[in-house]
Amino acid sequence: MMGLNQSRQRAQRGVYTNAKTAFALLLSLAPTALVAQDAGKPAFTSHRVTQSIAMLEPADTNGNVGVFFGDEAVLLIDSHYERNVEALVAEVAELTDLPISFAVNTHIHPDHIGGNARLASYGVTLVAHDSVRLRMLKELRIPRRGGIIFPQPAEAARPVITYSEALSFHLNNEEVRVFLAPPAHTDGDSFVHFVDSDVLHLGDVFRTNMYPIIDQFNGGSFLGMIAAMQIAIELAGPDTKVIPGHGGEVSDRAGMIEVHAMLSLLRDRVQTAIESGASLEEITAMNLSQDIDGRWGSVPSWTFTDLLPIIDSELRAQR
Ligand SMILES: [Zn+2]
Secondary structure, eight states: OOHHHHHHHHIIIIIIIHHHHHHHHHHHOOOOGOOOOOOSSSSEEEEESSSSEEEEEEETOOOEEEEEEESEEEEEOOOOOOOHHHHHHHHHHHOSSSSSEEEOSSSOOHHHHTHHHHHTTTOOOOEEEEHHHHHHSEEEEEGGGGGGEEOOOGGGGGEEEESSEEEEETTEEEEEEEESSSSSSSSSOEEEEETTTTTTEEEOOOSSSSSOOOOOOOOOOOHHHHHHHHHHHHHHTTTTTOOOOOSSBBOOOOHHHHHHHHHHHHHHHHHHHTTTOOOOHHHHHTTTGGGGHHOOOOOTTHHHHHHHHHHHHHHHOOO
């Protein structure tokens, strides 16, 4: 508990002010944060997943927050942005009288760690994969618009508990398994499995409305994403509920199979084109995603044009 106390003290000593500045800047740069927030609209819509799990969907379409609650403790999955922490805490208070004890970050991106420092100042213990903490030791880079630089997150935002392979919480009469997915969205993607509740939270490895974002600046991999989705599908049963990293609908096994099929289709099409001797430029001209762009390509900041060079380079590297 030493680390937690230290980080609380640091927060009180004013490193937190730096965090505020850093995250304000970060916020001003984040592409998804450019979506104007309707002043009258609540910051989150609460979706009840089970009796003890809820998904808080941010109005600004940034990362969904998972809430696990019961008789003993409250655990959050992801922390959104600092500006919405008060609203987040208020939504949790609608579900339970207990304070938030833990927050697990599914990965390093600003809309999933942005609330960390403030939550830590409230006594919340931050948990993530080793890689998330390591990446917080320097400035961040994310893949939108060719690579956007963010300032280094504040010290108070760093996870105080990290793991390398897997970690289990035993809370509220349930085992919550947090484990490292293969490199996919980033190289520090945590999957969270509520074993008894039969619920998965997959972070941004699973997005139901767009082509997958592969963050090569942070160790992501397209082929790894196919492998990661396969693992999640194998864990799921017919009644499993799946919280996506973004999107307003709680999904299921069929939703994951649909994403996996899309990824596999793109892999196979690009592979066939490469084997025919085509260059990346020639493959780009083939419009290989034309028939499925209506379903997956409607987010302008990340289309097949952004994804294709990543698929192409990974497949060529395998040859
Ligand atoms: Zn992300």
